[in-house]
Amino acid sequence: MPHRDPRQRLRRIRLIATCLLAAMAALFVAARLLQPGYPWLGFVAAFAEAAMVGGLADWFAVTALFRHPLGLPIPHTAIIPRNKDRIGANIAEFLEHNFITPDVVRSELQDIDLAGVAARWLADEANSRAVAERIVGTIPAVLNMVEDRDAAAFVGGALSSSLKDVRLAPVLAQVLTVLVSGRQHVRLLQKVLGLVAHALEENRGYIRQKVHEHSPKWIPRMVDEKFFERLMDGIGSILDDMANEDGAWRQRFQLLVEELIDNLQHSPEYEDKLRALLTRGLEHPLFRAYVAEVWTDLRERLLNAGASPESRLLLRVQDAVRIFANALAQNEPVRIKLNDWLKGFAAEAIVERRGLIVAVVQKVIDKWDAETVSAKLEQQVGSDLQFIRISGTLVGGVVGVLLYSVSLLLGAH
Template identity: 40%
Template sequence: MADQSSALLIPSAAGDAARGSALTRMKLVATGALVLAAVVFVLCKVIGDDHGAWPFVQAASEAAMVGGLADWFAVTALFRHPLGVPIPHTAIIPRKKDQIGESLGDFVQQNFLTPEVVGPRLQAAEIPRRIGEWLCAPDRPEQLAAEFGVAVAGANTVLADDDIRESIGRFADAQLRRLPAAPVVAKVLDLAVEGDQHQVLLSEGLKSLMRFLEDNRDLFRQRVAEESPEWVPSWVDGKVFNRLFASVQNFLADVAGDPDHALRKQFDQRLRDYAEALRTDPHASDRLEQWKSELLDHPAVRNALMSLWTPLKRAVLEAAVDPDSELRRVGVSVIRQTGSALSTDADLQAKCDRWLLGVMRHVLTHYAGELTGVITHTVSRWDAESTSKRLELQVGRDLQFIRINGTVVGSLVGLVIYSLSRLL
């Protein structure tokens, strides 16, 4: 039984006033029938005699009063104590409110929330096709894409950037640490060697090195002079440096300009050997993993991973609110294609129906009790008196016909019984 201090009054519903008026009218009619039977009985007793039809009318009116009173008691006992007297087994609804709620929940669960009942209705609804037609309505994809942009922009106001940055950083770090580096690097090296991209990279590296040496020629010349013995003339240092510098630059130019240079072939072979070692040599793989861990532990790398969120968020927000952005165009296209497929592809509709049925069966099998528990919990929190009044508003008008029928049927049965007693 719910704590009465926390019981909830049932709020008024639309149509309660009309139901109340109809109930009052039917109560007056039923009571009027009972009063009419009583008046007839009194008249029979006062002005009637034992001759003619008077005994039959008196017997019928007497039985009508008994039937009407009995049914009045039965109907009233459902909702309250008749005349306020706490007679046992009366005021059934206020007294059994919680049990009624539990029984109602069980009834709904056993007779409505079952796969056998819900399944055919779910299939008959043709939900995938209807969703597809709704998505394909004119301007609907553009509208939904625009609403998505508004939702994304609105979500930005409640997102905690610091928490998300840390989460993305931790997620990226965990994924990179979990990903074996050796197979990935070996595959990248294989692709680079097969496409000669490593040679392009080597050429660009050699050219960059040549420019670096040329840009810092004076610095290297000064360093050679500092390292040279004091007794060596400066012009000798200059000649030696110039020749050595020119030799290095010429060598680098030869390697950069000759695709068949021996150094290039050695570079090619070294990369192939290293890729193979990463696949077969545990030591090479372990060294690469150690280097990867050291790299990920570096504060600069960790900050870089955490900073991924800011440019990503900015790009998504700008694209979401821009009607001409690629994101919006892709969104519109995806919505339109999805709607077209759902509305026309029978195989896809059948597949979606099977998925919906599977979800329905899972929900009803595991959570039907929780669904009907809403009924039980809600009824248990209702105030007993307001619950009784609300139910009486819903069904009380029809129950008044029981009183009327009791009065009428009682009179007929009384007449029949009296007639048989006179015949016998």
């Protein structure tokens, strides 16, 4: 159905009400002129007369709301133009205390499935693509805002700030306790010993050469060779003893680990040493250079990945958006929790800013001149007020007939 202009509707209803009033006036004149020959026209004249009075009274009341009737500055007319500012303030206050309240806002949001709507919208391929393009499109702007040295400083500062209130020694003690309880420290030791043994075996020739290079020239080469063999056998024997679970080396290693855990848990000195070591490491130029290098490589990869319309990054982000949407649509408990959070956030945000909302309403009304406010309000409610004129005309006529009948009955007595 086409939308009807409220101004056209107002003009049409106003014309009907005015024509009805004019018809009552014409009917009254005709009935009065013909009444001597047709006494029954007294009822018609009474109807028309009362209808004119009712129609004129309602016309005056309706017109007095928006302007001075006939342009005459009659007191208590043009009510809306004269009270524009007060009306704006009252409308704003009415909105604030009757519409934008916590109970009303929560009630209106109660039956809205915000998470479900978002999930269904994101599940659409075109929408997920648009969201992915928007996310990927912001990457270059964000990356180009950050200089390499700023990234290194930020990472170092962020780590320092995040670890400032953390006691490092007890945390490390807990990690070691977990490793010891699962005998991971033994597996780690075995792995290290295996690597050392493999490295010695792989570099036997290099070690033999170094032994010969550092031996005095007067010592026979055969003696160097025996020294080398005994050195390698001695190192191998030590490694075997350390790998033996029942050996003295293993027991000593276990005691050292337990002692370290105890010191980390109870010795402030270890905490200070760890803190100083971490601080020196984060402030070291090598660390900052490494972070800057990693950041540069990461930034280049992200920029190259987002440059193509069909880049893997874009496709992965789109897939992630669709997976999130499908998971959200299928997981009702998560959707309920998300809805509760969204509704609570929306309600709090709206209610906390209702002062700004009503201030905008009042500010807009204050900017309008009196004629504009009057015209806008008349366009919205004027048609209904014109129907009051029509009803007043007809009701007045009926009342007039009743009063005329009562007067005839009283005269007959």
